[in-house]
Amino acid sequence: MDFVLPQLFAGLGIAAVLLLIALGLTFTFGQMNVINMAHGEFIMAGAYAPYVLQGVLGAGLAGLAFGVALPVAFLVSGLAGLVLERTLIRRMYGRPLDTLLVTWGISLVLQQLARDLFGAPNVQVAAPTWLQGALAVGPLDLSFARLAIIALVSAIVAVVGVYLARLPHGRRMRAVMQNRQLAGCSGIDTDRVDQLTFFVGSGLAGVAGVALTLLGPIGPSIGTFYIVDAFLVVIVGGLGQLRGAVVAALFLGLLNSFLEYGSNASLAKVLVFAAIVVFLQFRPQGLVALRTRALT
Amino acid sequence: MILSVEGLHVAYGRAPVLHDVSLEVPPGEFLCILGRNGVGKTTLLNAVMGVLQPSAGRVLLDGDDVTAQAPHARVAAGMAYVPQGRDGFPQLTVAENLDVVVEASRHRDRGVVAEVLDLFPRLVPLLRRRAGNLSGGQKQQLAMARAMVTRPRLLVLDEPTEGIQPSIIDEIEDALANLRQVGSLSFVLVEQYVEFALRLADTYAVMDAGRVVDAGLSSALQTDDASRLLAV
Numbered sequence: 432m433d434f435v436l437p438q439l440f441a442g443l444g445i446a447a448v449l450l451l452i453a454l455g456l457t458f459t460f461g462q463m464n465v466i467n468m469a470h471g472e473f474i475m476a477g478a479y480a481p482y483v484l485q486g487v488l489g490a491g492l493a494g495l496a497f498g499v500a501l502p503v504a505f506l507v508s509g510l511a512g513l514v515l516e517r518t519l520i521r522r523m524y525g526r527p528l529d530t531l532l533v534t535w536g537i538s539l540v541l542q543q544l545a546r547d548l549f550g551a552p553n554v555q556v557a558a559p560t561w562l563q564g565a566l567a568v569g570p571l572d573l574s575f576a577r578l579a580i581i582a583l584v585s586a587i588v589a590v591v592g593v594y595l596a597r598l599p600h601g602r603r604m605r606a607v608m609q610n611r612q613l614a615g616c617s618g619i620d621t622d623r624v625d626q627l628t629f630f631v632g633s634g635l636a637g638v639a640g641v642a643l644t645l646l647g648p649i650g651p652s653i654g655t656f657y658i659v660d661a662f663l664v665v666i667v668g669g670l671g672q673l674r675g676a677v678v679a680a681l682f683l684g685l686l687n688s689f690l691e692y693g694s695n696a697s698l699a700k701v702l703v704f705a706a707i708v709v710f711l712q713f714r715p716q717g718l719v720a721l722r723t724r725a726l727t
Numbered sequence: 728m729i730l731s732v733e734g735l736h737v738a739y740g741r742a743p744v745l746h747d748v749s750l751e752v753p754p755g756e757f758l759c760i761l762g763r764n765g766v767g768k769t770t771l772l773n774a775v776m777g778v779l780q781p782s783a784g785r786v787l788l789d790g791d792d793v794t795a796q797a798p799h800a801r802v803a804a805g806m807a808y809v810p811q812g813r814d815g816f817p818q819l820t821v822a823e824n825l826d827v828v829v830e831a832s833r834h835r836d837r838g839v840v841a842e843v844l845d846l847f848p849r850l851v852p853l854l855r856r857r858a859g860n861l862s863g864g865q866k867q868q869l870a871m872a873r874a875m876v877t878r879p880r881l882l883v884l885d886e887p888t889e890g891i892q893p894s895i896i897d898e899i900e901d902a903l904a905n906l907r908q909v910g911s912l913s914f915v916l917v918e919q920y921v922e923f924a925l926r927l928a929d930t931y932a933v934m935d936a937g938r939v940v941d942a943g944l945s946s947a948l949q950t951d952d953a954s955r956l957l958a959v
Contacts, residue, residue, distance in 0.1 A: 606816045621799065
């Protein structure tokens with residue numbers, strides 16, 4: 432049973448990153464019915480933020496560069512998302528399949544752009560010294576990097592939760608998600624709400640990208656590696672559902688981690704997909720769904 | 728005129744639904760629009776609110792052309808809509824359903840919620856319930872309250888009595904009659920329940936096949952005549 436705790440910890444790390452990526456997707460998909468394949472490239476853009484900043488500030492300030500990269504990545508990816516929404520996606524509301532194709536094209540363009548700017552090979556971002564090493568708990572070594580990711584994501588999820596539940600902007604967002612036409616006819620500027628959702632969702636993908644640099648090398652196609660898993664979290668969790676996304680990310684992260692231990696990476700993926708297919712037979716609307724009394 | 732609709736044409740794709748519809752509502756007056764199913768009443772209201780864009784014609788609110796404005800801008804200018812179908816924001820509580828509208832309104836005065844709840848006292852014990860779990864009659868009252876918290880000058884209602892039990896219809900009628908007494912609010916009501924509509928309205932318009940085929944003072948229209956006009 433020695434493998435249980437290490438795999439649990441590794442799974443939590445994966446789950447945290449998946450959740451951060453899925454947050455933006457679940458709200459853009461749930462609120463605007465947009466399938467944004469370019470979301471993965473916002474992760475990539477965020478991941479290059481500490482790389483570029485470390486280049487600018489020099490190796491001596493790697494730790495500082497990493498800290499600055501978090502807000503920078505949020506802004507860069509958020510603005511990229513906003514530009515994408517204003518220029519293209521806005522014209523395709525109500526046509527989710529078109530958004531899928533167009534954003535996939537954008538995703539390929541952005542990947543090539545990254546190759547031209549940074550080169551095709553993966554690059555390693557130096558983790559700040561205070562995130563190197565591990566915390567020894569009994570026989571277990573918990574790496575500071577993974578602990579930091581789990582803490583960061585927990586904090587972000589808490590903030591998003593409070594934002595949605597308590598703050599006027601979050602309430603407005605939920606109203607638009609639940610009944611767009613009525614929201615407009617009640618005086619809510621749905622365009623502005625959409626823009627803000629897209630900005631924040633894309634920005635969180637950028638933060639996820641920064642977190643990923645702690646787990647390994649990053650490259651122009653790092654987004655494609657995570658986007659499918661993030662969509663699985665969205666679908667299993669239920670569209671636009673924070674609680675659903677948290678549970679689904681934990682479930683998929685841990686399942687993946689344990690199955691990988693028992694077999695190998697490819698077989699683990701196959702088994703996870705099979706589990707999801709079976710799950711969706713019983714709950715096609717996901718874990719958490721809009722459940723209301725039927726119209727009377 | 729608080730509301731003027733001038734020569735409105737609306738089409739779904741190539742299928743025309745409204746032909747040259749013109750209406751006027753003077754300030755403080757109550758207009759009801761009668762007609763059978765499928766004659767374009769809801770389409771007309773959607774065009775008035777900006778949910779649908781007309782292919783020709785204009786909508787004026789208090790003399791200002793709002794034809795190109797989005798629905799939320801029309802609400803800011805003083806219109807409020809109680810649409811058909813009473814879904815509301817199902818996962819928000821009743822209180823949140825009202826708060827979210829107040830927060831997006833121009834006045835942002837939370838005191839308005841208490842004023843509106845005086846009109847719809849049945850909602851008070853339900854404030855913490857999710858809107859999706861209300862009964863049909865409760866949902867309708869919430870829909871009217873949601874419209875009223877914007878402090879509108881013009882209230883647009885689409886069949887508020889549809890599928891509602893008689894005692895609640897009486898309460899809705901009382902609430903509308905009370906609002907009428909205040910005098911600063913004008914109304915456009917689409918209804919199939921002719922007696923209900925004529926008891927409240929100052930003027931009426933009858934629609935058929937996308938046109939206004941008859942209009943006048945409600946007092947001059949006998950219920951029998953109206954029923955004949957609406958006969959299937």
